Amino acid sequence: MKTIMIHEMPNHAGETVRIGGWLANKRSSGKIAFLQLRDGSGFVQGVVVKEVVGEDIFAKAKSMTQESSLYITAEVTVDERSTFGYELQVKEIEVIHEAVDYPITPKEHGTEFLMDHRHLWLRSRKQHAVMKIRDEVIRATYEFFHMNGFVKVDPPILTGSSPEGTSELFKTKYFDEDAFLSQSGQLYMEAAAMALGKVFSFGPTFRAEKSKTRRHLIEFWMIEPEMAFVEFEESLVVQEQYVTHVIQSVLQNCPIELERLDRDLSKLEKIQAPFPRISYDDAIKFLNDNGFDDIKWGEDFGAPHETAIAESYDMPVFITHYPIGIKPFYMQPHPDRDDVVLCADLIAPEGYGEIIGGSERVHDYELMKQRIKEHNLDESAYEWYLDLSKYGAVPHSGFGLGLERTVAWISGVEHVRETIPFPRLLNRLYP
Template structure:
């Protein structure tokens, strides 16, 4: 019976055949332990010299790391293994030998591993992170589909920018200027006026010369937009969505979280509703904590966000930022024109902002005024202004950065491990 590692639990006591790669091995005089992987998971194969032909045992001892194989054996339950099963190997067929595999079980430097990212992905740790990433994506689609959202795909090449062009990658679109998208939001607002509740999931690009553990040049964003949703409605969707994703990962990725050594008790506390603190109160709090250099009107850096997050065991919303700090499209607070109806969601444990969202301006004259104040080309935003001209309604949305969310949930330190092939300030290879 041909199967996969993930499915072996269905065949306890039976002989199966698995196509796999040799991740690692160790052997004594009479027994060989083969660590096998097939993409669906990892399992230990045991070859006992007294139970197989001499040729098979010698083959087990001589196989090199990352050689591809067909292995056959009896599936056994194994309480010592986090996976719960092992394979008593009866035969081995080599498909393709691997010679001098560069990533050995010893320690390697980060730059070496990044240079070999195409191979580093095969390791148990990276496999676990990618499986958690996949579960976050899967549960995201499930959540928004269950909530009646329609998936819409905004363009990656744009002629204008939601937040100005200072950090955008410029390119030529035949004889016009174009930019790689930093957000699909403006297009998603148009889609929300047609379809009510929409979400997108795609790559975004920031030409930001940052080397922090939270930043990538190319990253993936989940961006919902909702017609007839005001500020409070928006926050409820965000906290419900994040809670749903966390519970899905806890349910479906226990083995991967265990592999990464993640403290799941911290994740189990993540249930809506989430605490909130206004920007005004955040400034006061930071002053009390000794961050006396930050003044009202300054943006928060990583140390400030971390200090605020440490006071809570759930993600925390920081709301009502100064108008001067935020993009042109955010709706002013009706009671204060110096702050906007926005919120950043800060993850616990020092992982920083994972969501930025707001109610959007729905008054055409105010939006036109804001475009002028930000020195943007009104002609380029004519279509966006028209959304306020033809049946404008209150509407809201947000963007969740996938890689930061993967880093937080999986507990890895740097976002470079949370995307298959990271694009960093000095890295475009492989």
């Protein structure tokens, strides 16, 4: 007899198979018991008929507790009523371990309780669906960049400097000198792009930002491409093609998970490049004309401002050409203006905020030295980075996409804490 996983069931219709799993839930009706089973790859219903299995196995099915582990022997049958399309006609049950007093029951639980039990909450249908979508976003990311000639490069997590200053970094001792947990791999990826042309990284980043909003995590994952000989407008095209590819991949490969989350598919199906664009100047005017008198030119946008702009579109929207004073030192100034830089933030629809920040990078040596000085950064810490504009400098661009915000948007979940397996929040380092 073949041992399979739930996701393999469509290949074994009409066969008797063995599956190892856990009991997610159950109900019984007279002489029939319905077991909701999961094995990590999916969820399926097992039907236990007393007349078929006998008194002992039926009693075992009725007495099993939530999250008990078991082996089940059953025939795979077609079930057109279920989303999955199949169910199991149970023949035998072998209990491996009986779970007693499992803390997360089908009733409602508070957020703090669920976060304290995140290691168990991950087993739920909703969290399983979100993690599967996260995995598909990651798979599609590698697929897109490898199809388009990018090379995966891994920047360091321990660094001696920061792309955006050290005010929001976690500081640690590195033997007899100071080091920081990486805020971004960007500067190292620029170096890699000068060696390999088009590169991308995918890894954890850390922000010591004391924020409790639904958009923020202390530890999160970033996808950071850098591209030599690519200027600002070309980079925007890559960004919208990448996001479109990811969305279409999730729609194609995660239909069960999206349905489980009650996601409005029509909002995702319309996501196609090219995306609309609005300049920072026009965004300020739009906000001022629509009741946001608090925002003035030269100030950065907050969540309410981004949401108001996004609600004017049913697609992700680029906000371009921010003031030079509110952006990092490495961004290339506009060729015709000295007050804005060649940058853009991509704002997701439905109030999910910025999911990409990107720009053309400064490649002039003297300008880079000037910008480092203007930002009061220690030039000696950036000496290696200055070498990039000193030896064979070329125009180049890059961007960073926040994985958790993107997964939250695609999944339709409210808070990014549900889009990472074990979130690190301002007041949470457990579990």
